[in-house]
Amino acid sequence: MLDTTIFSRVRAATRRFAGANQGNIAVLFAIAAVPVISFVGAAIDYTRANAARSAMQAALDSTALMLGKDLTDGTITTSQISTQATNYFNALYRNADAKSVSITATYTAAAGNGSTILLAGSGMVNTDFMKVAGFPSLNFNTNSTAAWGNVRMRVAMALDNTGSMAQDGKIAALRTSAASLVDQLSALARNPGDVYISVVPFAKEVNVGSSNHTQSWIDWSLWDSNSLTNSWGTCSQASKTTRSSCQSAGKVWTPDRTKWTGCVTDRTPPYNSQDTAPTAGNVPTLFPADEYYENSQYYCKTGNNPPLQKLMPLSYDWTAIKATINAMQPTGGTNQPIGISWAWQSLQQTLPLSAPAEDSNYTYKHALIVLSDGLNTEDRWPAHGNGNTQYGGAIDAIQQTLCTNIKNSGVVVYAIQLNTGSPGDPTSTALQNCASSLDKFYLVRDASQTLSVFNSIGTSLAKLRVAK
Structure with missing residues (x-):
C-alpha cells in the first residue's frame, strides 16, 4: 500500500513537471x-x-x-x-x-x-x-x-570689359588676377598642348579681329546697311565719295569691308545660345559684322580710346595671352551672353575659331570662366536695353538657355560677379544659374579679392581625377 502511494505521488509530480511551461x-x-x-x-x-x-x-x-x-x-x-x-x-x-x-x-x-x-x-x-x-x-x-599626363585642359575666359569696370580698381584687379591664373595653369603643362587658354573680352559685342573680313562665317547684311559705312566703300561714279551722295545720283555703292574694325554682334536666335557651326548657306548661323558705336566712338577700331580688346583663341603662347589680358580697357554696356557664347565657341573644333584637334590618347577637361561686374544692360536688340539701365529680362533668358546648353555639353562653368561699391548691384541670378554648381559661383565685394578667387578656380582646375 505504501509503495503504491509513493508511486502515485511520483507519477503525479512527473506529470506536473512535464506539463509545466512557466520557465520556457x-x-x-x-x-x-x-x-x-x-x-x-x-x-x-x-x-x-x-x-x-x-x-x-x-x-x-x-x-x-x-x-x-x-x-x-x-x-x-x-x-x-x-x-x-x-x-x-x-x-x-x-x-x-x-x-x-x-x-x-x-x-x-x-x-x-x-x-x-x-x-x-x-x-x-x-x-x-x-x-x-x-x-x-x-x-x-x-x-x-x-x-x-593623360588629362589635358582647355580653359576659356569671358571677361567683362564694360565701362563700369573702370570703377573701384576693377579692371586692374581683373588684369592681375587673370594673368595670375594663366601662370598657375601654364605651370601644370609639361608638354606643349597640355593646357590651352582662350581670352574673350566682351562689352555689348566681341572683337574677333578685322583680319577676318574675308571669312565665310561673317554675315555682312547688318554692316553693309549700317549708316556707319557712309564713307566706307566706293561708288560707281568716282566723284561720289559717300554712300548717300552715290545713291542719290542713282549710282551703285559697294561697301569696302576692309574698313570693318572687327566687331560682331549676337547671332539670330536660337543660334545665339547654341554652339552650332556657321554654314554659309544658312544665314542665321553666321556671325553679324557690326560696329559698336557709342559716345562717338567706334569701339573695335584700332586707335580709338578705348578700343574693345580683340579676343585670343585657344593658345599656349602664355606671353601673348597675358598681353591680351593686360591690354583690356573698360568700354561700353554689358552683354554677358555674347562673351560667354564666344568663349564656348573658342572650345569648338569648328569655325569660327577652329580649336586645335584633340588627341584620342588623352582625356580633355573643358572649363569656362565668366567674370562680370554687374547685370546685363544691352545686346543686339534695342528693346533689350540701352547700355545704361540694368534690364536683365530678355538678355538673362538668353543667358539661361546658353549656359544650360554649355553645361549639358560637359563644360564646367565658373561664374564670378565682381560686385563692388555701396550698396552694389543685386546678386546676379543669371550668373548664379550659369555656374555649374553653387560652389562655382563667386560673389566678390572687393576688387582685391579677385586674385584669391582666380587662384581658387585655378586650384580646382588643377586637381587630378582620382580613379578608384
Whole structure:
C-alpha cells in the first residue's frame, strides 16, 4: 500500500513537471542568447574594420592627388615617390583601431595614356567579439590610382570689359588676377598642348579681329546697311565719295569691308545660345559684322580710346595671352551672353575659331570662366536695353538657355560677379544659374579679392581625377 502511494505521488509530480511551461521563455532565451550576442558582436567588429578601411581610402585618395601634383610641379622626383607617399599617408591616416598598416606606391611612367601612381594599402583590426569564434582579427585593404599626363585642359575666359569696370580698381584687379591664373595653369603643362587658354573680352559685342573680313562665317547684311559705312566703300561714279551722295545720283555703292574694325554682334536666335557651326548657306548661323558705336566712338577700331580688346583663341603662347589680358580697357554696356557664347565657341573644333584637334590618347577637361561686374544692360536688340539701365529680362533668358546648353555639353562653368561699391548691384541670378554648381559661383565685394578667387578656380582646375 505504501509503495503504491509513493508511486502515485511520483507519477503525479512527473506529470506536473512535464506539463509545466512557466520557465520556457527563460530557457529559450538562454539558448538563443549565444548566437544573438555573437551576431551583434560580429557587426560591431565589422563596423570598426569598415571604418578603418574607409578612412584608409580617403587618406590614399588625398595622398595620390598630392603626389601627382608634386610630380607635375617638379617638387619631387620619381625616386622619392615611396618616401613622400608614406609621409603624406601617415599625416592623414589617424584610425586608432587599425593595426599593422602598410602602403605601397607603384609608379608607371608616361606612355600613351599618361603616368599613374597606384597606392595600395592594407591593415587589420583586432576583434573584441569574433575572437571567441576563432577570428582574432579582420584584415582589410584598398587602393587608389592618380592619373595625370593623360588629362589635358582647355580653359576659356569671358571677361567683362564694360565701362563700369573702370570703377573701384576693377579692371586692374581683373588684369592681375587673370594673368595670375594663366601662370598657375601654364605651370601644370609639361608638354606643349597640355593646357590651352582662350581670352574673350566682351562689352555689348566681341572683337574677333578685322583680319577676318574675308571669312565665310561673317554675315555682312547688318554692316553693309549700317549708316556707319557712309564713307566706307566706293561708288560707281568716282566723284561720289559717300554712300548717300552715290545713291542719290542713282549710282551703285559697294561697301569696302576692309574698313570693318572687327566687331560682331549676337547671332539670330536660337543660334545665339547654341554652339552650332556657321554654314554659309544658312544665314542665321553666321556671325553679324557690326560696329559698336557709342559716345562717338567706334569701339573695335584700332586707335580709338578705348578700343574693345580683340579676343585670343585657344593658345599656349602664355606671353601673348597675358598681353591680351593686360591690354583690356573698360568700354561700353554689358552683354554677358555674347562673351560667354564666344568663349564656348573658342572650345569648338569648328569655325569660327577652329580649336586645335584633340588627341584620342588623352582625356580633355573643358572649363569656362565668366567674370562680370554687374547685370546685363544691352545686346543686339534695342528693346533689350540701352547700355545704361540694368534690364536683365530678355538678355538673362538668353543667358539661361546658353549656359544650360554649355553645361549639358560637359563644360564646367565658373561664374564670378565682381560686385563692388555701396550698396552694389543685386546678386546676379543669371550668373548664379550659369555656374555649374553653387560652389562655382563667386560673389566678390572687393576688387582685391579677385586674385584669391582666380587662384581658387585655378586650384580646382588643377586637381587630378582620382580613379578608384
